[in-house]
Amino acid sequence: MARLPEAEIERLKRDVSLEELVRRRGVELTRTGANLVGLCPFHDDKNTPNLVVTPERNVWHCFVCQVGGSVIDWVMKTEGASFRYAVELLRGGASLAGVPGRTAAVPKRTRHRRMQPIAARDAEEAELLARVVDHYHAAMKESPEALGYLEQRGLGHPEVVEHFELGFANRTLGYRLPARSAKVGEELRTRLEQLGVYRTTGHEAMNGCLVVPLRDETGRVVQLYGRRIDAHLKTGTPKHLYLAGGHRGVFNREGLEHAEEAILCEAVLDALTFWCAGFRHVTTAYGVED
Numbered sequence: 026m027a028r029l030p031e032a033e034i035e036r037l038k039r040d041v042s043l044e045e046l047v048r049r050r051g052v053e054l055t056r057t058g059a060n061l062v063g064l065c066p067f068h069d070d071k072n073t074p075n076l077v078v079t080p081e082r083n084v085w086h087c088f089v090c091q092v093g094g095s096v097i098d099w100v101m102k103t104e105g106a107s108f109r110y111a112v113e114l115l116r117g118g119a120s121l122a123g124v125p126g127r128t129a130a131v132p133k134r135t136r137h138r139r140m141q142p143i144a145a146r147d148a149e150e151a152e153l154l155a156r157v158v159d160h161y162h163a164a165m166k167e168s169p170e171a172l173g174y175l176e177q178r179g180l181g182h183p184e185v186v187e188h189f190e191l192g193f194a195n196r197t198l199g200y201r202l203p204a205r206s207a208k209v210g211e212e213l214r215t216r217l218e219q220l221g222v223y224r225t226t227g228h229e230a231m232n233g234c235l236v237v238p239l240r241d242e243t244g245r246v247v248q249l250y251g252r253r254i255d256a257h258l259k260t261g262t263p264k265h266l267y268l269a270g271g272h273r274g275v276f277n278r279e280g281l282e283h284a285e286e287a288i289l290c291e292a293v294l295d296a297l298t299f300w301c302a303g304f305r306h307v308t309t310a311y312g313v314e315d
């Protein structure tokens with residue numbers, strides 16, 4: 026049997042729409058930031074969607090099954106096919122719909138427009154942080170788990186997310202950065218590392234956190250507070266995080282402006298709780314060390 030040409034395999038991985046294949050399999054996908062999530066068809070996935078599809082990279086992963094990969098891996102798994110047969114199916118397009126009798130054409134992947142980089146390489150620090158906040162804020166609004174966390178903490182006020190531009194860090198910021206191999210990508214990453222948005226390991230520092238922007242007197246973002254939302258953290262994992270450079274900025278400055286007195290909370294989430302309960306003259310001392 027002739028060897029499958031590597032270029033042909035790469036073409037399939039690149040050009041066949043994984044998203045469409047997954048949907049045809051009957052999996053309902055919902056967008057969370059740059060990812061799509063759905064119930065995994067390979068295990069009894071009843072409550073939390075564990076299947077993640079990343080259209081930008083055309084890959085999938087199930088957190089419970091610990092399997093994933095390209096369109097080829099998807100077809101191998103769904104059709105019980107060998108690698109070679111999966112490639113043949115993807116080339117031919119027959120019987121891929123997951124619906125008997127239906128011979129659907131292999132779904133072509135529409136090339137994603139290149140995402141705009143998050144900021145120019147020479148953007149000022151506050152500008153760069155503001156764009157990070159924008160991204161986290163957009164992710165928050167599309168993340169049921171983060172919105173659910175607010176609800177569960179009694180922070181389900183309809184305006185709180187918009188008012189404080191609350192965000193959620195879910196590992197998708199990297200999609201907004203040009204590749205590390207590009208000069209501008211490398212420069213932006215280095216700057217975000219210096220700010221503490223990224224660790225030197227290349228991971229997002231606040232991954233899994235509710236993110237609260239803290240602003241200076243002119244309203245510019247000068248610091249971020251991150252609170253991990255996962256209740257089952259490994260021991261030693263810090264629950265509260267800040268960026269490099271110390272505690273700066275005042276939480277809820279505009280709420281204090283015309284107030285004669287202020288409620289000072291130790292923790293940011295306590296201050297948010299007061300705010301949601303209608304006490305608008307509230308701020309925080311950012312906790313004691315914990």
Ligand code: ZN
Pocket residue numbers: 065066067068070075087088089090091
């Ligand atoms: Zn699974």
